[in-house]
Amino acid sequence: MGTPFTQATTETQPFWDGCAIGELRYQACGRCGHVQLIPRSTCVECFAADLQWKRASGHGRVLSHTTVHRAPTRAWQAKAPYVIALVALDEGFRLMVNVKDQAALTIGQPVRIGFCDVDGVAMPEAEVVA
Amino acid sequence: MTIDAYLTGAYDTAVGEVPGSSCMGLHAEAALGAVTDAGLALTDIDGVMCAYSLVSPHLMLGSVFCEYMGIHPAFCSATQAGGATACIMIMQAAALVVSGQCKHVLVITGDNRLTGLSRDGTVAALADVGHPQFERPFGISIPAAYALVAQRYQHEYGVTAEHLAAIAVEQRRHAGRHPKAQKREPITVADVLASKPIATPLHLLDCCLVSDGGAAVVVSSKAAAADTRGTPVAILGAGQGHTHEHIVAAPSLTDFGCKTSSARAFARAGVTTADIDVALIYDSFTITLLVELESIGFFARGEAGPAAASGALGLGGSLPCNTHGGLLSYAHSGAAGGMFHVVEAMHQLRGTADARQVSDAQLAFVHGDGGVLSAHCSLVLGRH
Numbered sequence: 001m002g003t004p005f006t007q008a009t010t011e012t013q014p015f016w017d018g019c020a021i022g023e024l025r026y027q028a029c030g031r032c033g034h035v036q037l038i039p040r041s042t043c044v045e046c047f048a049a050d051l052q053w054k055r056a057s058g059h060g061r062v063l064s065h066t067t068v069h070r071a072p073t074r075a076w077q078a079k080a081p082y083v084i085a086l087v088a089l090d091e092g093f094r095l096m097v098n099v100k101d102q103a104a105l106t107i108g109q110p111v112r113i114g115f116c117d118v119d120g121v122a123m124p125e126a127e128v129v130a
Numbered sequence: 131m132t133i134d135a136y137l138t139g140a141y142d143t144a145v146g147e148v149p150g151s152s153c154m155g156l157h158a159e160a161a162l163g164a165v166t167d168a169g170l171a172l173t174d175i176d177g178v179m180c181a182y183s184l185v186s187p188h189l190m191l192g193s194v195f196c197e198y199m200g201i202h203p204a205f206c207s208a209t210q211a212g213g214a215t216a217c218i219m220i221m222q223a224a225a226l227v228v229s230g231q232c233k234h235v236l237v238i239t240g241d242n243r244l245t246g247l248s249r250d251g252t253v254a255a256l257a258d259v260g261h262p263q264f265e266r267p268f269g270i271s272i273p274a275a276y277a278l279v280a281q282r283y284q285h286e287y288g289v290t291a292e293h294l295a296a297i298a299v300e301q302r303r304h305a306g307r308h309p310k311a312q313k314r315e316p317i318t319v320a321d322v323l324a325s326k327p328i329a330t331p332l333h334l335l336d337c338c339l340v341s342d343g344g345a346a347v348v349v350s351s352k353a354a355a356a357d358t359r360g361t362p363v364a365i366l367g368a369g370q371g372h373t374h375e376h377i378v379a380a381p382s383l384t385d386f387g388c389k390t391s392s393a394r395a396f397a398r399a400g401v402t403t404a405d406i407d408v409a410l411i412y413d414s415f416t417i418t419l420l421v422e423l424e425s426i427g428f429f430a431r432g433e434a435g436p437a438a439a440s441g442a443l444g445l446g447g448s449l450p451c452n453t454h455g456g457l458l459s460y461a462h463s464g465a466a467g468g469m470f471h472v473v474e475a476m477h478q479l480r481g482t483a484d485a486r487q488v489s490d491a492q493l494a495f496v497h498g499d500g501g502v503l504s505a506h507c508s509l510v511l512g513r514h
Contacts, residue, residue, distance in 0.1 A: 012263055038264050038379060064285075064383060066277035068269055069327040070334075072257035076269045084268055084329075086278055086378065096378045098268050107285045123267060 011039045014053050019122040024056040024113050026093045037093040058113040059129075060089035065105040085126050087111055100127045132366040132399055135224035137511065138234070138350040138358040139168025140476045142469070145343035145461035146312035147244050153186040154198045156240030156344030156466075161199065164346035169359020170234060175348070177205040177226050177235030181215040181465030184255045185246035195238060205232050212259070212500025213412050214370075215239070216345075216468035217507035221368040223349035233354035239466035240344020249340040259501060261376040273337055273415065275377040275502040277329035280417035282383040284331060287424075291331055293435020294416040295322035298335050298458055300443045301413065305455025307445070307485040312339050313459045319439075336416040338457035338467070345469035347476070361480045366401070366493075367510035369394025377502040385425055387506040388497060392426040395495075399510035403428050406510075407491040408478045409449055410471035412499040413456040422497060423451070426508075445486065453478065453486040468498040472509070479513045 008016045015037070018025035028035045029043035030050035042049050063086040071077040083099040095113065099105060111126040141163025143156055157180070165172050178201070180192040188194050192208040205226060211218050216239055223235035243252045253271060260270040283289055299319055305311035317335060325334040348358075355362045371387025371394070374380040396402055409428065413419040423434040428449055429442075437443065443451040454460045454474040457467045475494040477483040483491075496509040 008263065016263075038261065038376070064278040064282040066274050066281055067327075067330045068271065068274045068277075069329065070253075070271075070273065071269060072254050072271035072274075079269070082269055084270060084274055084278070086383075094378060096265050096268050096270065107282065118267070 024058050025053050027051045028054050035092045056091045060087045062105050062109045063088045097126045103128045133224050135227050135365045136350050136355040136362040138362045139164040139348035140473045142345035142473045148342035151242040151342045153183045157238050160344035160346035161238050168348045175236045177232035178203045179219045179237045180208045181239045182210040183241045211505045213468050214498040214500035214505040214507045215465040217498035224365045227351035235349045238346040239469040241464040242342040244342045252340045274329040276415045277332045287432035289435050295319040296439035297416040298322045301456045301458040304453050305459035308454050311455045311460045338414045338462040341461035341463040343461045343463040345466045362514045363479045364512045364514050366512045367395040367399030371506040375504050386503040388422045389425045391506040391508040395508035395510050406495045408488045409451045409495045410475045411497045450488045
């Protein structure tokens, strides 16, 4: 797929470690309870550095989606058209993912986050919930 | 209390495909043109602000420019905030002259994206602003990120593809009146809808151009403005709004920092949307302009599209918008894209917009948006 994946950082490593064992992880603040993804060293709500990793159910709804016809790089162009979705997870955080089998989506539709192997890296992807 | 700083000179180079152009060459032409327009010499400039370049990137573009020109200003910096850069630099330059740090600040933008990188190269380079772990591994591009906003906005407010197309059609009509515009041949709603799909719901003609070109302005203190030759334009208000960088982290997909930035600029100037005679608003995509028009409050939610279709954004409309043709039809060469909006506002307020002139234009609103509706800066400019 030609995914331009760059190395995980100290903050994001637990997320990718989770993906590798089929767990979708997110951060929750130990002080105010705010949940967040992208992983960080501090809470965006109260700035506390007391963040805990939790396991998400994987269930969420489509916040928005697009089918990309004109891809930004040659590697992605070979895969076009492909679907990108923003998914609002039930736990209150958001994830950008591709969609299994390039399934057509509608906003608000329930989806489940699964994982697929891309060049040896376990990547989250959305699957349509029947 | 208004800001009491003045735009005293402006210049923009040829745009579109400019053979033989270079990043610094465009900077030099724009800089000298703006200084000459102000009736100044380069040696009168004591502050320099530059933006960024995709073709000739450098960590210190301001210093590169000063070295290139052979000038040694008392203040020099470079700013990188995507499409908000031009407005942000002018806001900063105004603060420098009002505080007495500088008399005349030269603000320069320019890049040769079309001949130096090509359209494909520019699209690829810009995709790098996506988050390296949480966006780029999923094939995000700038058009795709704006498409995610468009899809959601359509869903919430009933915006149609025809509404978005109407914006592109009006921008092209404006560009047809500008002899320098990159794209001048008229287009129809059907043309937009039939153009290549880029990222649903956006088509090729919903997307901005890729261009060569440069533009610069001089910002002067009130006292120093008296030494200039042209008609100064007053910077009455300025404001910024920042909510996120990456679209995956945007707090909302329908409400953005332009609401805050414009409210701050209007409050500082002591005016409202109803007072604005001409608007120059960042239009990287048709959805960009539509969202900004509604989020800023020029139109109610869901009404900018029908308004565009009925001619409200045209030269004789209730809010003439992007009378040069904008990024969609005039030109887009990076930070200069946002500066072209400023230069056009100066033409309108100085009464030098020729066939594009909005009659008796007294107040202009200029807005820049960087990233994916991430960083916003608004200016209210007035005829002096």
